[in-house]
Amino acid sequence: MKQILIFFAWLWLLVPVLVGAQQVRVLSDGIEFRGDLGSTQRKTVILQNETSQIKTYLLKNLRGNIGSSQKVRICIGDQCYDPKRDLAKIKLTLAPGELLTDLYLDFDMGIVETRGSFDLSFVNENNLKDLFVVEARYAVNDPAIKVNEFDYKDIVLSDVYPNPSVRTAQFDYNFKNQSVKARITINSFIGNPIANYELDPERNSLAINVSDFNPGIYFYTLFLDNKNIVTKKLVVKK
Template identity: 65%
Template sequence: MKRFLTIFCWLLLGVPLFAAAQEVRVLSENLDFRGKINQSQRKTVILHNESDQTQTYFLKNLRGNIGSSQDVKICIGDDCYDSKRDLAKVKIKLAPGEILTDMYLEFKMGIVETRGDFDLFFINENNIRESFVVQAKYEVSGPTVADEGFEHEAIKLTDVYPNPSNRIAQIDYTIKDRDVEARIAINSFIGNPVQSYKLDPDRGTLLINVSDFNPGVYFYTLFIDNKNIVTKKLVVKK
């Protein structure tokens, strides 16, 4: 019995010696994106193929809490893929012993102050039990500019006022380049579209009737020729 227990313990301790080693290791662990609303950041993902064989991995899924106004792109060299729409296109091929340094994550912060995390789960093309995970977290802080109005080469506008507002909110503006198309889009706190207003160069004032809005925090974004320029906060109260 004693001999049996000795052999059993030896086998138990010896199990890790026979376990398969991970083929690919993530050297850039816990990527941390920190920035302001509307910003984008790029972080490098470094991978090491520790095996003596060529390994090919594909992106199985993205797990975590990504908001509707946020965006994650995976770039390998000059090719970038949307993590939501191009899932099946993301493949990584690593030569024996190769350290990959030209893979990047581009993260668009979105229009809401928030924080969270997400994982990219990669599977070996020839052995689904072999995988690796790229982990990332993010923290999005307040609007991109101070509450003192905003000036662009094509337009100048004030902050919305009164803010908070319970009836009519107003933005005064001057369009300096009449060839551009400027508009203000309003989104809810979680990023859902609420209203969109085209700015008339001949008016100079936008009046927003918020009496039908639910009380809470909203964000208004200036678009010029459909390009997102700046986002600020609007508070509605009753």
């Protein structure tokens, strides 16, 4: 009898945890906007209501370091909103088990070369503990600097390979301007710095040991004379 009472006591304590658990899952893995100055991109945000109840969520806030010349819009079907101005108007209703595919993010790259990240927090209108977050990153490039996908003004740099990487990730490169200072930085998905590598003009490849990295998505950035040139994705697996 005592053991039964203990079991129900633990079950009672677990109820708030279960109620507050996330009930809508974000299926879009690592939303990334990468393009040239003045361009606009649209990405789909896919959501899954994993419950047997109708769920309605309101946009709680937009957090991040979006530049003054960049702009993000949230579109539900054909209706688009400015999350800074139309916060109270942005509402999502998902039927039981529904897979929502008509939610989009439009991102205006603006007129300034930069990069950053932001996230959108949605909260259940009837339960503040029930929420989900949509995370996104962006990198804005100056097309005047880039000749093509790999050939830049001062350096030719390959994409990282293999990608995904398990033990070692490698870059091949060739300096066209020996006086330029080139480096590659690696950041976590949320922007935390992981590593920094100077490129040696006397060599033509850089091998990185990723065996100590946690599995997941990373972003590497090429800097020339401390100027952000391009940002791309690196996936690490075990």
